Amino acid sequence: MKAPDFQYQCPRTLNDALVQLSSDDVECQPLAGGQSLMPMMNLRLAQPEMLLDLNNIAELSFIREAGSHIEIGAMVRYATLLESKLIHHHIPLFVQALPHIAHAAIRNRGTIGGSVALADPAAEMPALLKALDATIEVVSKSSTRTISADDFFLGTYETALRSDELVHSIKVPVAISEHRYGFYELARRHGDYALAGVAIGAHSVEPYTNLRIVFFSISDCAVRAVEAEDALNGKLSNDSTALGNALETLSKLNYYEDANASSATKNHLARVVMQRALSKLSTAVS
Amino acid sequence: MSQKTNIALSVNGEQVQASVPARLNLVDFLRDHLGLTGSHVGCEQGACGACTLSVDGVMVRGCLMLAVQADGANIITVEAFGESVTGEQLQQSFVEHNALQCGFCTPGMLASGIDYIESGGSTDRTHIRKHISGNYCRCTGYQSIVDAIASVVEGRNSLAVETKQTPGAEESGTSNKRAGE
Ligand SMILES: Cc1cc2nc3c(=O)[nH]c(=O)nc-3n(C[C@H](O)[C@H](O)[C@H](O)COP(=O)(O)OP(=O)(O)OC[C@H]3O[C@@H](n4cnc5c(N)ncnc54)[C@H](O)[C@@H]3O)c2cc1C
Ligand code: FES
Ligand code: FES
DSSP: OOOOOOEEEOOSSHHHHHHHHHOSSSOEEEESSOTTHHHHHHTTSOOOSEEEEOTTOGGGOOEEEETTEEEEETTOBHHHHHHOHHHHHHOHHHHHHGGGSSOHHHHTTOBHHHHHHHOOTTOHHHHHHHHTTOEEEEEOSSOEEEEEHHHHEEETTEESOOTTOEEEEEEEEOOOTTOEEEEEEEOSSTTSOOSEEEEEEESBTTTTBSOEEEEESSSSSOEEOHHHHHHHTTSOTTOHHHHHHHHHHGGGSOOOOOSSOOHHHHHHHHHHHHHHHHHTOEESOO | OOOEEEEEEEETTEEEEEEEETTOBHHHIIIIITOOTTSOOSOSSSSSOTTEEEETTEEEEGGGSBGGGGTTOEEEOHHHHTTSHHHHHHHHHHHHTTOOSSOSSHHHHHHHHHHHHHTTOOSOHHHHHHHTTTOOOSSSOSHHHHHHHHHHHHHHHHHHHHHHHSTTOOOOOOOOSOTTO
């Protein structure tokens, strides 16, 4: 099917975009990479009155070092992240996970800000940002807010973003040498949305400290397994009792069903991906 | 009345100007307005890959980009893939390996294959399969498509070795750079 008709604006500055977004005259929706919004419009699941194209706003495309963080503009595309030396050096978890997000041609257009704003329960990015303890900077005409990834993602396609706000950038703490990261997902075909997946960050491994274990594609949004983290923090990686306890706590997560798997299957797969990701938590800085 | 926008772009080396409605996607513009029906439209959801084409040297889904967004861009479609060395070699290799049957997926397969080869991809079949994972083929079972891509990479690798052994020989054209960079 084709998208229904809409008006189209392509501002060159962030300010112009925010002014348009705050206007009550017309209901407008931001367009980033279009790799989710365009399919939704073609399927007529989305019918915005006006599209506000962010692709010409240079202010939203940057990757920069800021003290102990890397700041990434909302319009940075997955392919650009994968090619960035800063990302390779400072956010090794992205390097592990990004090749699993969709396919090359989709990664050439899809943006980090689009994935964050969409909050697809099957998407990798929200889970990665929670595992990394990242923060999301949002802007409106009159204010800016900084929201932790833990507080930003509220449910299926639901975030803390207000309708007059844009995702401006993402702030990710840089990895230091003791940090360890893991990522594992099960998908029927490379690049497809996962049946179940997990992203893990830890400040150290022997013993585990400050673990963040975040699942995607099992629940209504990226979900932290806090009880599993508690069962493992302070324990050594070969402590099989602790691992067993952690795996048991996963049955308490709120699983959803999709066309591919029942909630019981999702629970089983969550155990599988967590064990596999933990077993190869890799070095932080390469 | 829907809003129309004037766009000017380069398509396969030719300058094109048009006035297009916002809702028109790039691949429909190329097919219906310019008569370039080589790029195919399968799903209009980004899933099948048949519409994959090059915009400013980067392979994208033609169904997930608007024609208005291509204003000022340089577009290369399957109709002109054969004009690049990689494209020509890959098309020849597709013929030699019988890498198409009905041909519906072929424009997108060629696009992804060219992208793979030009970004310095190896002959590793798993890598090739990962790179073309976004392109559906309902006929060939993929085996022959992977063969065709691998064979071009192999040919280039052996040419590179020969070139190294023959001082003063011409550059072989093996490039590790992404197209258009
Ligand atoms: C075949 C296929 C396979 C895919 N597989 C995966 C996968 O495995 N994993 C995965 O995570 N994704 C996958 N995707 C989706 C892809 O990652 C999208 O790129 C991503 O979900 C959205 O990013 P975008 O830049 O394309 O955003 P768009 O589609 O342009 O926008 C998405 C939503 O976010 C809003 N928005 C965008 N930017 C902003 C902003 N700065 N501020 C406020 N709101 C904003 C839009 O209004 C819209 O509601 C797939 C897509 C396709 C077509
Ligand atoms: S028609 Fe564009 S991906 Fe199928
Ligand atoms: S040759 Fe028929 S779909 Fe690939």
